[in-house]
Amino acid sequence: MRRKLSAGVLLALAFLIPAAPAMAHAESPGLNESCQTVERKVYKDIRELVTIDLDTATDVQVRVLANQILSVAKAESLPVLPPAIQDRLDGTPEDLRAFLKTDLRKAWTTDLRISVVRTLTGAGTNVKAAAQKVLDDGTIDTYLAYLNDGLYTARELDCAAQPSPSQPAPSEPSQPAPSSSVAPSDSAPAAGFPSPSATAGTSGGEGGGLPVTGAATGTVAGIGGALLLIGGAGYLIGRRRRSRFVA
Numbered sequence: 001m002r003r004k005l006s007a008g009v010l011l012a013l014a015f016l017i018p019a020a021p022a023m024a025h026a027e028s029p030g031l032n033e034s035c036q037t038v039e040r041k042v043y044k045d046i047r048e049l050v051t052i053d054l055d056t057a058t059d060v061q062v063r064v065l066a067n068q069i070l071s072v073a074k075a076e077s078l079p080v081l082p083p084a085i086q087d088r089l090d091g092t093p094e095d096l097r098a099f100l101k102t103d104l105r106k107a108w109t110t111d112l113r114i115s116v117v118r119t120l121t122g123a124g125t126n127v128k129a130a131a132q133k134v135l136d137d138g139t140i141d142t143y144l145a146y147l148n149d150g151l152y153t154a155r156e157l158d159c160a161a162q163p164s165p166s167q168p169a170p171s172e173p174s175q176p177a178p179s180s181s182v183a184p185s186d187s188a189p190a191a192g193f194p195s196p197s198a199t200a201g202t203s204g205g206e207g208g209g210l211p212v213t214g215a216a217t218g219t220v221a222g223i224g225g226a227l228l229l230i231g232g233a234g235y236l237i238g239r240r241r242r243s244r245f246v247a
Contacts, residue, residue, distance in 0.1 A: 030152035033122045035159035043115070043147045044072050046108055047140075054101050059093040066096055069104070078111035105140075112143035119151055124158025127151065 030040045073081040088096040134146040
């Protein structure tokens, strides 16, 4: 009964222990591939979880360790390690122990490499260069350093090189408006010539001016007509007197 109780306590601790480092290790925010500030995704060093001697540990201890690693691998969305550990947990204790001793490191390294390759989607120049350097090295330490720090440093450089959305695009040089070839209209006076309103009512100089029109023209015409009538009347009266004298 005591042995079963101990096994249950250890299994419960297996799910509580991985959460403690995550709470104590607070990471500063970083930038995602869209240059938006997000919380960093932290990849834990699974080697630090292996604090027991796999050769001398009990089956319960080995199983607790396997559950701790499985919890971390699922939290980091690793594609290879979680199903591999789950298969061994469903098998015999010997298979689980052998996997943790020999195949755990291989599966985890594959997952880290896949995680680095995933960061290349939509990546900028600096991220691509940093990721390629890490992939060429191919060690667990370089993978973790890139995923936890190097990736975000490279993204900051790429985002800083992008143009600011508020910065206006350079405008094209303005072209001079084409000159109009249409002749000036009749209503607009030609350049250098006075308008009719400017010359109206002004007396002509040497060579004569424009004829006077308007109300003054009507007055002159009336006077001329009156003079013609008076002259005609005088002519008729003189002719009548001459006729009487001859008779």
